Amino acid sequence: MTSAGVLPRCRAPFASDDEIEVLTAGFLDGTLPAKAWTHDAHWAVSVCLHMRHAGFDLRRDLPGAIRRYNIASGGENTDTAGYHETITRASIAMVETAVRTADPGTPAVQIVNGILASDLGKASWIFEYWTKDLLMTPAARKAFVAPDLRPVPGLPLAT
Secondary structure (H helix, E strand, C coil): CCCCCCCCCCCCCCCCHHHHHHHHHHHHHCCCCHHHCCHHHHHHHHHHHHHHCCCCCHHHHHHHHHHHHHHHCCCCCCCCCCCCHHHHHHHHHHHHHHHHHCCCCCCHHHHHHHHHHCHHHCHHHHHHCCCHHHHCCHHHHHCCCCCCCCCCCCCCCCC
8 A cells, every 4th residue: 555545556557657666665565455466566566676676686586576475465375376486487578578679768657558458468368378287287386387388488498
């Protein structure tokens, strides 16, 4: 919640970089309510961390940050719930590609809204690359499992 007790915007379209920074701050300090941790918020926070937080390396730091947030918001990280390594790694590759291919100086909010207006805005985007049977296994949740349908652009097969 913001200082005024208002739930931050957690669905696209986002209005500004400052708005996604509010989501990101709540994610990082564990105060973002679980109901605000939407599909759209995942993308917004990831782009914000990548573009606006010097020293935060998505590949190195995001997995631990997600695990910490899940616990802080009352969730858990198990074989069936919480942190998912394969989805996180695929999402990071998509964020890095979106930022790398954007025109220099493009605001984070514009990249986020572009991601969310694309197929990535649908929660089912991941099933373009993995079958549900493979992706929903405990093995894919715990460690990166290569896609079984087609390669993810920008994602090395071993991470």
